[in-house]
Amino acid sequence: QCHCQVPQYHSCRDRHCPQCQGRATRQWSERQQQAILPVTYYHLVFTLPHELNGWVQLHPEIIYSLLFQAVWTTLKAFGANPKRLGGKLGMTAVLHTWGQNLSQHVHLHCLVPGGVLTENQEWHSARSTYLFPVRALSRHFRGKMVSALRECATAGKLDRITRADEIDQLLDQLMKKDWVVYSKPCINHTETIIRYLARYSHKIAISDQRIIGMKDDQVHFQYQDYRDDQSKVMKLDTDEFIRRFLLHVLPNGFMRIRHYGLLANRCRKASLERIRKILAQPAKAEEHPEADEAGDYPCPKCHKGHLVAIWRINPVWPLPVRGPG
Structure with a gap:
């Protein structure tokens, strides 16, 4: 519309590239939309204290894995508690490691369906406006994370921390402070939260x-x-x-998005079918999005028209040099 020309470079397919993960983001969002249940969802955020940032830089894979483990262990215990919901919970978690100014801010975004599947195959809905008490979640999460860090240190897995008594001093200090946990219901806004998580599910800290x-x-x-x-x-x-x-480049092969409980990959399809049958809600018709077209991209200059592909320039790769034989 404004005759602005913008090159769209060939994908390098690196998951930390700001340009190359747009299609993967849309596909992930569409898959999650198909798995939405007709219940209230809760958006929870578990944040690691900034005092652990140095350890994250030394042992990122260990700390990130422990974060997923501690969060799920906490929510699973609260969901299974007969005084609360008394059943099997589900969770989708996405790891974020950055703040808006590219600083290190490690936290886990969790999307949790508001209810559990009991042993009698009944759906028990959550009636609280915050799913579980935030202060109790924070203390339980803190205890699980600190305990897991101590076990790793005892097993010699945190060998890059070389200062004497640093581990005991820091962990004792962390047990004396409150850890940040956020919880909010997504009433009629579950699709919005999924789109929000999708923006960061396959992208890096800055665009x-x-x-x-x-x-x-x-x-x-x-x-x-x-x-x-x-x-x-x-x-x-x-x-x-x-x-x-x-700081935000993840270890090779590390999974940033994980599903647990009812939403785990091995049982998600059967769990969703069972819950929808209980709630008498049919599954959404599965959509098969077409391949990306240039028209999917709005003009970055006028924001009114859409980009139109004029021509494609195929990459030219040097032929490999073959040795004798």
Whole structure:
């Protein structure tokens, strides 16, 4: 519409590339939409204290895995407690490691259906506006995480922490402070939360659109300051910008999205069918989205028209040099 030309580069398919994960994000969101139950969902966020950021940099795979384990163990115990819901809970969790200014802010976003499947194959709905008491969740989560860290240290898995008595001192300090847990019901807004999680499920800490430019060996980018709810511009030296960006590169093969309980991959289909039958709600018709087209992308300049593909330039790869024989 405004005759703006924008190149769309060939995908490198790296999961930390800001450009290459758009299609994967949409596909994941559509799959999750198909699995939505006709119940109230709850959005919970479990945050690691910033005092553990140094350990995360030394042992990212161990700490991230323990975070998933501690969160699910906490929610599973609360869901199975007969004084609360008394059944099997489900959870979808997405790991985030960043804040808006690319700082290290490790937290787990959890989407939990508001209810459990009991041993009698009945659906027991949650009636609380916050699913479980947040303060009790925080204390249980803190105990599970600290206990798991102590076990790893005893087993010698945190061998990169070399300062004497650091482990005991830090863990004792963390047990004396409150850990941050957030919980909110998603009444009639489950699709919105799924789209929110999908934005980060296959992407990295910053998108190209937020980078304004470079000047005097500094990178200028936009970020949202949630303290006063304003969009601001941050300037970082190039080395610092790259350092912050690399904080959020995950270990090879690490799964950022995980499903537990009723929503675990091995039993999700059967669990959803059983729950929908109990609730007398038919499954949504499965959609098969077509391949990405240029028209799916709005114009970055006028935001009115859509990009139209003019031509494709195929990549040319050098032929491998074959040795004798």
